[in-house]
Amino acid sequence: MDFVDYYKTLGLERTATEKDIKKAYRKLARKYHPDLNPNNKDAEKKFKEINEANEVLSDPEKREKYDKYGKDWMHGEEFEKARQQQSSRSQHQGFSGGASGFSESDFSDFFESMFGGARGSSHQGPVQFKGKDLNADLELNLSDIYKTHRQILTLHGQKIRITIPAGVEHGQEIKIKGKGGKGINGGPNGDLYIKFNVVNDTSFKRDGENLYTTVDLDLYTALLGGTLTVDTFDGKVKLNIKPETANDTKVRLRGKGFPIYKKEGQFGDLIVTYKVKIPTQLSEKEKELFKALQKLR
Amino acid sequence: MGRRELILIETLCIQYEVEASFIKELHSIGLIEIEKIENDEFIHEETIGDLEKMIRLNRELNVNIEGIDVVFNLLQKEIKMQEEIIALRNRLKFYEENK
Numbered sequence: 001m002d003f004v005d006y007y008k009t010l011g012l013e014r015t016a017t018e019k020d021i022k023k024a025y026r027k028l029a030r031k032y033h034p035d036l037n038p039n040n041k042d043a044e045k046k047f048k049e050i051n052e053a054n055e056v057l058s059d060p061e062k063r064e065k066y067d068k069y070g071k072d073w074m075h076g077e078e079f080e081k082a083r084q085q086q087s088s089r090s091q092h093q094g095f096s097g098g099a100s101g102f103s104e105s106d107f108s109d110f111f112e113s114m115f116g117g118a119r120g121s122s123h124q125g126p127v128q129f130k131g132k133d134l135n136a137d138l139e140l141n142l143s144d145i146y147k148t149h150r151q152i153l154t155l156h157g158q159k160i161r162i163t164i165p166a167g168v169e170h171g172q173e174i175k176i177k178g179k180g181g182k183g184i185n186g187g188p189n190g191d192l193y194i195k196f197n198v199v200n201d202t203s204f205k206r207d208g209e210n211l212y213t214t215v216d217l218d219l220y221t222a223l224l225g226g227t228l229t230v231d232t233f234d235g236k237v238k239l240n241i242k243p244e245t246a247n248d249t250k251v252r253l254r255g256k257g258f259p260i261y262k263k264e265g266q267f268g269d270l271i272v273t274y275k276v277k278i279p280t281q282l283s284e285k286e287k288e289l290f291k292a293l294q295k296l297r
Numbered sequence: 298m299g300r301r302e303l304i305l306i307e308t309l310c311i312q313y314e315v316e317a318s319f320i321k322e323l324h325s326i327g328l329i330e331i332e333k334i335e336n337d338e339f340i341h342e343e344t345i346g347d348l349e350k351m352i353r354l355n356r357e358l359n360v361n362i363e364g365i366d367v368v369f370n371l372l373q374k375e376i377k378m379q380e381e382i383i384a385l386r387n388r389l390k391f392y393e394e395n396k
Binding site (some may be wrong): 026029030033036038130169170172187188191205206207208212235 | 312343345346349350354357358359368375384385386387388390391392394395
């Protein structure tokens with residue numbers, strides 16, 4: 001457990017006045033408040049630190065004790081005596097709960113040790129607030145999200161059944177209402193935000209709703225035309241190859257791409273790129289014939 | 298469209314210890330929707346999260362109603378930009394993988 005320099009946290013000198021403390025605290029709170037920094041863990045951590053610093057420094061009694069014993073919190077009978085005498089009569093000037101959720105357990109070990117974790121409150125009655133919003137990551141295979149499906153997750157000991165719509169994007173987040181932290185003083189539960197990490201387990205490349213694939217085309221079919229069977233996400237299709245198809249020619253198969261998010265029955269396109277394969281290890285006969293062809297050109 | 302729960306403004310004022318005038322001002326600036334049924338005024342349950350945020354901004358950071366409006370507009374912009382960043386990152390990844 002390390003000593004926490006509350007003055008440093010608020011960017012103040014030890015000689016700071018009450019007004020200086022309030023001003024520094026308000027300035028930092030405006031910068032790091034969780035409502036202004038959604039899903040920013042660093043800001044949340046910083047916010048808790050400045051809240052704790054303010055909890056101590058804005059309370060004359062706590063500040064005096066901190067100034068007197070702060071650095072020597074681990075030593076001396078006097079400190080222990082003072083710790084035991086700590087009561088919860090102090091006035092709270094910090095933030096309330098809610099999405100900026102700040103509970104006793106959010107204080108550092110140093111604070112808990114010095115002030116016994118007791119936290120006064122200036123609230124007259126129990127104010128109800130929505131519980132804390134929670135975040136979770138969910139890894140999905142690209143092949144899983146081709147169709148809308150249901151999944152049961154176990155989070156924080158509770159089973160949550162979610163519907164994952166087809167076509168979700170990598171990095172996309174969905175909100176599950178009421179599955180976050182418990183409401184404060186009987187307030188509604190917070191929400192659960194699930195972020196999808198999509199892993200491509202297929203040979204297709206995905207760009208939004210469109211899929212891309214590359215297929216080999218033999219030289220003779222490329223030159224003379226013919227048919228080619230190509231894999232799509234939901235089966236095989238037979239393609240007609242025009243005569244004299246050049247290498248890297250792209251064809252667009254409408255509606256054979258990925259499902260469009262929240263647009264049931266609508267799909268993007270599949271773009272097929274032909275890679276013409278040049279025959280190798282030519283026989284003498286083949287060489288002769290190619291030379292003959294060359295002469296014709 | 299699913300069923301939308303309505304919560305009486307009076308109840309909210311008691312629960313959150315705010316004046317009804319505060320909620321009405323938020324409504325007048327277009328930040329929350331108020332529904333009037335006979336003589337009672339309600340807000341939709343799904344906007345509670347936003348309302349709480351507005352109360353905290355006002356109470357904890359001393360942000361006035363106009364300031365809350367500005368903050369919400371900027372947060373909306375940020376959400377849109379985040380979505381755009383995700384889409385662009387995925388697109389960049391696609392092109393990098395296919396170099």
